[in-house]
Amino acid sequence: MKLRAHHILCIQGYMGNGYDKNFTNNMDQIVKHLKSNPKSKVTIIDSIDCICSKCPNTINNTHCQTQDKVKTLDLNVINLLNIQKNKTYTYDDILDILSTNLSIDKFNRICSNCQWFEYGYCKDALSKLLKIT
Numbered sequence: 001m002k003l004r005a006h007h008i009l010c011i012q013g014y015m016g017n018g019y020d021k022n023f024t025n026n027m028d029q030i031v032k033h034l035k036s037n038p039k040s041k042v043t044i045i046d047s048i049d050c051i052c053s054k055c056p057n058t059i060n061n062t063h064c065q066t067q068d069k070v071k072t073l074d075l076n077v078i079n080l081l082n083i084q085k086n087k088t089y090t091y092d093d094i095l096d097i098l099s100t101n102l103s104i105d106k107f108n109r110i111c112s113n114c115q116w117f118e119y120g121y122c123k124d125a126l127s128k129l130l131k132i133t
């Protein structure tokens with residue numbers, strides 16, 4: 001599976017909400033698959049992925065309506081979490097990287113401009129992953 005870099009954070013905070021039913025049905029399957037198959041192979045990219053492919057914000061299956069914003073999110077995840085673009089990891093490797101390299105400060109820097117940030121789901125989920133109470 002190919003995932004754009006910032007989606008590894010979205011997956012942690014996902015609570016079943018999204019842009020429309022088509023999007024959430026797809027996201028449900030992807031999240032369920034990764035959580036039940038931690039050895040799944042995930043290649044990190046910074047372009048349209050299997051989550052974008054069912055998103056109403058995808059244009060011509062080539063780019064996102066908010067392309068500049070999401071590219072910045074991807075770049076920040078790659079740089080701040082020391083992840084390599086185009087490298088294939090297992091999903092549990094990615095969870096280890098998040099536990100080791102992410103902090104709440106980095107999370108705020110990466111995600112504070114995201115429309116979902118204000119709901120707090122992502123911060124709660126990542127705090128649990130980082131064992132911050």
Ligand code: SF4
Pocket residue numbers: 051052053055056057058063064065066070
């Ligand atoms: S198309 Fe844009 S808004 Fe939709 S999932 Fe992809 S990056 Fe997110």
